Amino acid sequence: MGKKDKRWVLQRKNDHYYNLAKKRNYRSRATYKLFQLNEKFNLIKERNVVVDLGCAPGGWLQAARDIVGDKGFIVGIDLQTVKPLPYENVIAIKGDMTKEEILKQARDLLPEKPDVIICDASPNISGVWDVDHARSLELTTMALMTATKMLKKGGNFVVKVFQGDLFEKYVQLVSEYFDKAFTTKPRASRDESAEVYVIGKRFNGRKFDMNSKSPIVKLLDTNPKENEITSPSLRKDISKEDSGLMIKRIKEMRSKKE
Numbered sequence: 001m002g003k004k005d006k007r008w009v010l011q012r013k014n015d016h017y018y019n020l021a022k023k024r025n026y027r028s029r030a031t032y033k034l035f036q037l038n039e040k041f042n043l044i045k046e047r048n049v050v051v052d053l054g055c056a057p058g059g060w061l062q063a064a065r066d067i068v069g070d071k072g073f074i075v076g077i078d079l080q081t082v083k084p085l086p087y088e089n090v091i092a093i094k095g096d097m098t099k100e101e102i103l104k105q106a107r108d109l110l111p112e113k114p115d116v117i118i119c120d121a122s123p124n125i126s127g128v129w130d131v132d133h134a135r136s137l138e139l140t141t142m143a144l145m146t147a148t149k150m151l152k153k154g155g156n157f158v159v160k161v162f163q164g165d166l167f168e169k170y171v172q173l174v175s176e177y178f179d180k181a182f183t184t185k186p187r188a189s190r191d192e193s194a195e196v197y198v199i200g201k202r203f204n205g206r207k208f209d210m211n212s213k214s215p216i217v218k219l220l221d222t223n224p225k226e227n228e229i230t231s232p233s234l235r236k237d238i239s240k241e242d243s244g245l246m247i248k249r250i251k252e253m254r255s256k257k258e
């Protein structure tokens, strides 16, 4: 085992939430992030219908199931296969959450419009700040579009975002569709992680505006018919050097600022 690997194993051994998750049979330490977000913002309630975008290995599915109980319903989507959970009311679909055909599969499974959309999806981390921020924004904007298409009026939304230049603009965009928008970092999120969670409380029912003046929407490279993001930065086979449209534009914007 290399030095780096040893440090990682040691870090994990001393990680409170990792140990707690293991002891209580939760599939990820992230489970505690959702519990803490819910404690603070009261997003998910008993009997709710929930959609979980980027749900593998299933820690948030477990947390959501604990909250909604046996009368609620949860559908998750992830590129990875999720080992089935022992509950009839929790289903995971394998697929890309930015693709309309996968979202349709999810909608078809739901008993009614969801009360809550949760999204902890992470793009492949390259270690390059701009690239990770741009990829994260693409996923989170797609999650917001999905929320505006699917949610019940009055429904709630929580999404993970990697901080960067456009973070505040993203929060502003969320606030256009919800009565209130908040940003927060739960205790279980590591200090050194760039992740922050954006909360939208009470969906106001507005349709997503593709002609919005928001710089985030302008940065997207979408298929106008389906609202699917077609930017190459989301492709799985992207190399570190490859600049997706959004990454390129963020760089241009930054150089103009400087």
Ligand SMILES: C[S@@+](CC[C@H](N)C(=O)[O-])C[C@H]1O[C@@H](n2cnc3c(N)ncnc32)[C@H](O)[C@@H]1O
Binding pocket: 027, 028, 030, 031, 053, 054, 055, 056, 057, 058, 059, 060, 061, 077, 078, 079, 080, 095, 096, 097, 098, 120, 121, 122, 123, 124, 139
């Ligand atoms: C941090 S993990 C989620 C952890 C999960 N909340 C839990 O508690 O187990 C992020 C997930 O986002 C998924 N993801 C990234 N891009 C995606 C996409 N376009 N469609 C679906 N899932 C995606 C990844 O496959 C990964 O499993």
